[in-house]
Amino acid sequence: MFKRLPGDEARNLVTTTPDTAVVFRPAVVTTPAIITIVILAWRLLAGLARTIWRHPIAITIASIPAVLTVMYGWRTALLLVTPAPVGLVAWALSDRSSFARWIGYRLLAWWRLIWVYRRHWQSVMVISGLGRHLRGRDYLPRLDKITCTSWADTVTVRMLDGQAVKDWTDRTDHLAHGFGSPSCRVTIAKAGRLTLAFPRRDPLATPIPVLPIPQQPTVGPVEIGKQEDGRPWRLKVHGTHVLVAGATGAGKGSIIWSTIRGLLPAVRAGLVEIWALDPKLMELSYGRALFGDRYAAAPEECADLLDQAVTVMQERAARFAGLQRSHTPTVEDPFVLVVVDEVAFLTAYQADRQLKQRISAALATLTTQGRAVGIGVMAALQDPRKEVMNIRNLFPDKIALRLDESEQVDMVLGDGARDRGALADHISPVPERGAGIGYVRLETSPDPVRVRAAYVSDTDIRAMVNQHEPDHPYPMTADDGRAA
Structure with missing residues (x-):
């Protein structure tokens, strides 16, 4: 049986041994x-x-x-x-904005396509392992389209047959450094196509001043900051539950107080009630006059207030049964937002075991049954581990501020969030640069969005309290009494 020897050395082999197979050189056909x-x-x-x-x-x-x-x-x-x-x-x-939208960004996209992406595409794909070199030929993902915004390049890519999204999310560092960007975020455009976002600058580097109190009452979404693409960040609180996780000084207080400011006109109109649980006695106590008798600090008081919320929820559910499936805020049945600062102090670090079980049961009941009847929970904590907060999956919307470890990102936002660009563990610990910056993952979308909450100072809180209760101002302490 004839055999063909691989490689170029076959042409140099000569033998007269009878048992050796004859070696044929491949025929070379000249193309016209x-x-x-x-x-x-x-x-x-x-x-x-x-x-x-x-x-x-x-x-x-x-x-x-x-x-x-x-x-x-x-x-x-x-x-x-x-x-x-x-x-x-x-x-x-x-008119710089219209010129950039119609001319500037298109020219920038063409220039970056030629000078950055097409110039380095082959080397980055092959070295990162997203391309393949087989039999002298390079098989590369296809570079489809590039669009530019004021802060980032958006690159649409057609994957090779057989590739998975995880192949790309595992190599975001390779892609970012290969194309000279601080980070890379991967989202699915459609089957077989991905969208890669390469930021050119950080539009959230500057702290955002406090936002004005809305003129008209609303139950949300309330504007509390800005998204990375420049659009307002509006947080939904009615019809959902929100979990805010972040290390000390990450800016949890800014999210809480910005939400309260956005709901304040609705509170005045009787459409919203804010129930505050402040076991640290540091954050929410600054606005105690806004909450009235719906404020609790001691663990026993917090447990009683949560039980009252459960009672309201069950009473509404009994009245709504068979009549309506969603809640519309009214003066008779206002939307109730239960704000819990440092929830881990009540659910994990509480010494009284029976009290801890009572609080955990009430929170679990509210987060599983409260949305339909107009009861929402906003909980803030520092440590997102399961043994600290075992009901974190009951919060549909999650916000991850600066975290200490990369594993904590997926604990808060869900599996794969960090691979898709939610680098909450890379946020700067310097307050001016990183406080209030975080990533949001909503129930309706698995892709995290980078945001920054407006900073609400102690002076802003005092002014808000005095405006709401001018005749009964709550005595405030020095500026250094509140922790973010």
Whole structure:
């Protein structure tokens, strides 16, 4: 039986031994020049058509001077073309946002496609392991489209057949450093396609000042800060439960107080009641006058207040049964938001075992049955471990501020959140740079969103309390009495 030896050494083997198989060299077929020319011309035309389709504005701007020069000469072309850049400069100076949206970001996307992504695409894909080099040929994911915003590049990629999303989320560090970005976030665009976000700058680096109290009453979503893409961050509190996790000084107080400020007009209108549990006696005590008799600090008082919330929930459920499946806030049945600061002090670090079980049972009851009847829970804690907070999965919406360990990110936001770009363990511990910055994962979307809450100072809280209760101001202590 004939055998074919691999490699180039086969051509050098000569033998006359009868038992040795005959070695054949592969036949080399010369391709006619006309076929090669046709293939190259077709590829050139296809690439030109693709470039015109993807970057029509850039191609038009570049081709008009050349066409005018050929048709009318360079003097006429210069005379005709000069008003265009002058007009673009005037447009950019007079209305920078519209110029960037229609012209600037498109030109930036074309430039970064050529100079950054297409230039380094092959090397980054092969070295990171997302591409394959087989039999002298590179098989690479396809670079489809690039769009630019004020803060990031969005790259649409077509995966190789057989690749999974996890192959990309495991290599976000390779992609970020390969393309010169501080981070990379991976989301699914559709089957077989991914969207990679490469930030160019941090739009949340500057602290956000306190937001004004809304003029009209609302039960949410309430605006409490800003998202990374520049849009307002509106937090839903009615019809859900919110868990806020973060280390000391991460900015949990900013989220709590910004939410309270957003609900304050509805509280005045009687559509919302805020019940506050403050076992640390540091955070919520600053606005005690806002809560009235719905404020508790001692563990026994916190347990009683939670039991009252359960009683209200059960009474409403009995009245709503068979009549309605969702809650609409009214003066008779207002939305009740139970705010618990440092919930782990009540559920894990409480010495009284019976009291701890009582509090845990009440919180579990509220988080499993309270949404439909207008009872919401916002809980804040520092340590998200299961033994500390064993009902964290009962909170549909979760916020991860600065955390100490990378494993804690998935504990708060769910499995795979950190691989998709929720780097809460990388947030700066410096208050001016990192306080209030976090990642939100909503019940309706598995992709985390980077946000920053507005900072509410002690002076802002005092002003808010005095405005709400001008005749009965609650005595306040020094500014250094409240912990974030």
